Amino acid sequence: MGSSEFDPQSALRRAVDRRSVLKYGAASAGALGASRLARASAQDASPAASPADGPSDFGTGSLEISGDVTIQYWQYELAAKTQLVEELIPEFHEVNPGITVEHVNFPYDDFRQQVAAAVQAGEGPDVLNVYYGWIPAYVQQQFLVPLPQDIFSADVIREAYFPMVQAAEVEGEYYALPTAVRxxxxxxxxxxxxxxxxxxxxxxxxxxxxxxxxxxxxxxxxxxxxxxxxxxxxxxxxxxxxxxxxxxxxxxxxxxxxxxxxxxxxxxxxxxxxxxxxxxxxxxxxxxxxxxxxxxxxxxxxxxxxxxxxxxxxxxxxxxxxxxxxxxxxxxxxxFASFWANGITRNAAEGDKLIAASKWIDFLSSAEVQRRWTAAIGELPARQALANDPALLENEKLVAFIESLPYSYATFFxxxxxxxxxxxxxxxxxxxxxxxxxxxxxxxxxxxxxxxxxxxxxxx
Amino acid sequence: MSLSLQRRRWLWGYAFIAIPLFFFLFVRIGPTIYAFWMSLHQWDPIALDRPFIGLENFRSMADDETFWKSLRNTWIYVGVGVPAGLIISLLIALGLQRMIRFTGFYRVLYFLPYITSLVAVGWVWRWMYMPNGLFNDILGWVGLGPYKWLGSPDMAIYSIIATTVWHGLGFQVVIFLAGLESIPEDYLAAASVDGASGWQKFRDIVVPQLNPTLVFLIVTGVISNLQVFTQIRAMSSGGTGGPLDSTISIVLYVYQEAFQSLPSKMGYASAMTVVLFLMILAITIFQLKVLQRDTE
CATH class of the missing domain: 3.40.190.10 (Periplasmic binding protein-like II)
Structure with a gap:
């Protein structure tokens, strides 16, 4: 982990802050809080993220769900992306046996129609891979809920990620986190x-x-x-x-x-x-x-x-x-920069689903997955610490894009x-x-x- | 309980039309009425509430420049595209009717574009219209051009109309041929005996006799041109309505507002479809009343 990376211990201590109680309702905050406090006391002396927790940089490995839960993950169809996610899901399941991730794909051209049709029918994704430019609209529609601040702290994201990722922030709260950027x-x-x-x-x-x-x-x-x-x-x-x-x-x-x-x-x-x-x-x-x-x-x-x-x-x-x-x-x-990012929808706004969704997003945006993502898909890592990865700089055609990362900006649409x-x-x-x-x-x-x-x- | 024969026949009749009736009510008429309902709301499928706003959607059309542009363009598609298609296809049909050899071959040739996917047609024509495409190459040989075609706000809509006319030609030619074949030879022979010129025969016999054919082709042509969508989307970059919205039609604008815009303005789009529906209804009734008359 880089120096600017997140310290999971402090997140645990902030577990039951008032903000999350207000935002997600007493029941869910209680569930989040209780499991965290249990882990916090057990972990005080030990390093936070044990390897058994799998790739995680936001410390969600310590969160526990009360029973088995299934979440739907939606992303548009791009062979390289869907293949990699298909590989990642079993790895995630292995460290989170209680969580089943259903991977749903649809053609890019139908993206907004598919989402709209599913939502109107009372269905749809729990975690959505969304083009960053659509985040403000989905926020206005109260379709995306803020990433839980006590896990995905805005300050940490601002520090660890390239500046363009701030386009996923609306009025001080992050609504999605990318695995990779362009x-x-x-x-x-x-x-x-x-x-x-x-x-x-x-x-x-x-x-x-x-x-x-x-x-x-x-x-x-x-x-x-x-x-x-x-x-x-x-x-x-x-x-x-x-x-x-x-x-x-x-x-x-x-x-x-x-x-x-x-x-x-x-x-x-x-x-x-x-x-x-x-x-x-x-x-x-x-x-x-x-x-x-x-x-x-x-x-x-x-x-x-x-x-x-x-x-x-x-x-x-x-x-x-x-x-x-x-x-x-x-x-x-x-x-100019753009990216696809993973956000939590109102379908998973509370309880076990919120925890499961948070764990999945934490997993997808972890440094390890970002590294694999870049190798398999050719997109660039979203975390600043990964930009100097020598393996990445070997591809001479990628160098110019990587060099541009610190001064690339995404428009707030x-x-x-x-x-x-x-x-x-x-x-x-x-x-x-x-x-x-x-x-x-x-x-x-x-x-x-x-x-x-x-x-x-x-x-x- | 025994049923009278009368009543049993009556029941059977309803049983048979039940399925088509169900289909029409729930698959055709239902959504149409639902669209009327949506047009009175600020309707966004993802939003949590869809407030009722009365006629606000219809009112905002008045100030919407793009709506007026799409309306004007739609009338250009109809006003230029339908007559152009009819005249050209009638001329071709008259020519084909006189052919003695290879008639089948020529008919197939003219019909082929019609069975080709409009998206594919749109893309091929887009390549021919390219600044360095086929049309400019050919015109270049005789010292004309280069023209911007689809890239010009003035020419783009007529470039698309040309493609539409070409695509629909085969269908109209075949219908015209059928109409021409059904004109009794006696009429034309009698006119010849009376010393009528070719033009007189065409004007006083062929055209009146073709009236039902013409009405059919005008009604279908007007409706399909009012609903023009695919070729515009295929022939402009990024699926927009051409440079400065110069080719946008009502249906394309409806699509953009309902499905491409985020947040979706589905209520507003529904209101526009209501306007389009009323336009098509009025025109069709007018055409059937005015154009349809018996020939003597």
């Missing part, structure tokens, strides 16, 4: 760059230069774009969390309640992004339908994408000769789809309709701000 970096086509005699770019100016040097046109038609234009893909994230911050402006206030998109630095960053089309003419929208397809087809020199793209490129374009570098920086370094659409529309207004950036961005900001105001009104 960041954005710049993919470059080695062959195209070599043919043009240029090196991968590391700052804004170089990005323009390399894109200009590598673009290939025949008349008005592009043969190869210097840099992919994919606002609907990662482009909107790139502007929001990377370009703005790189230009010295965090795009919202510290409490995340107010957008600062119309600050001059953000407008400047926006204009920098559109200059690739409007000024330099090195790219176009819809080329090869989308950026990832263009890059996989070897028809794009530079492309911004997430670490998960490595996996699909290995399958779709095994012969593509490419490398990955961190996003070109400007005044500062910054990148109140409604992911409308925010995304608002930013896409702002770019389209400028690029297609010749509207000036201030007007287009102000319109998007007003639209999203209205939703933020509505959302935060519930806490005031």
């Amino acid at each position: 960041t954005l970096a710049l993919f470059y086509n080695r062959d195209i760059l070599e043919a043009a005699g240029v090196e991968p770019p590391s700052n804004w100016e170089e990005l323009v230069e390399v894109a200009k040097a590598t673009v290939q046109k025949e008349g008005d038609n592009f043969e190869v774009v210097g840099f992919t234009w994919d606002v609907g893909g990662q482009g909107h994230n790139w502007w929001r969390e990377a370009l703005n911050r790189q230009n010295g402006q965090i795009p919202y206030t510290d409490d995340r309640r107010e957008l600062l998109w119309t600050e001059p630095e953000c407008i400047e960053a926006f204009n920098y992004a559109t200059s690739f089309i409007m000024e330099h003419g090195v790219t176009q929208a819809g080329f090869q339908t989308d950026g990832a397809t263009a890059f996989a087809a070897g028809k794009a020199a530079l492309h911004i994408d997430g670490s998960y793209r490595l996996g699909s490129l290995a399958i779709d374009a095994p012969d593509l000769n490419f490398g990955v570098v961190p996003l070109p920086e400007h005044k500062e370094k910054a990148s 109140v409604n992911e789809s409308t925010l995304r659409q608002a930013v896409i529309d702002a770019f389209d207004q400028v690029v297609l309709n010749g509207v000036d950036a201030e007007t287009a961005v102000a319109e998007a900001e007003a639209q999203v701000q209205e939703e933020l105001d509505e959302y935060f009104a519930q806490f005031d």
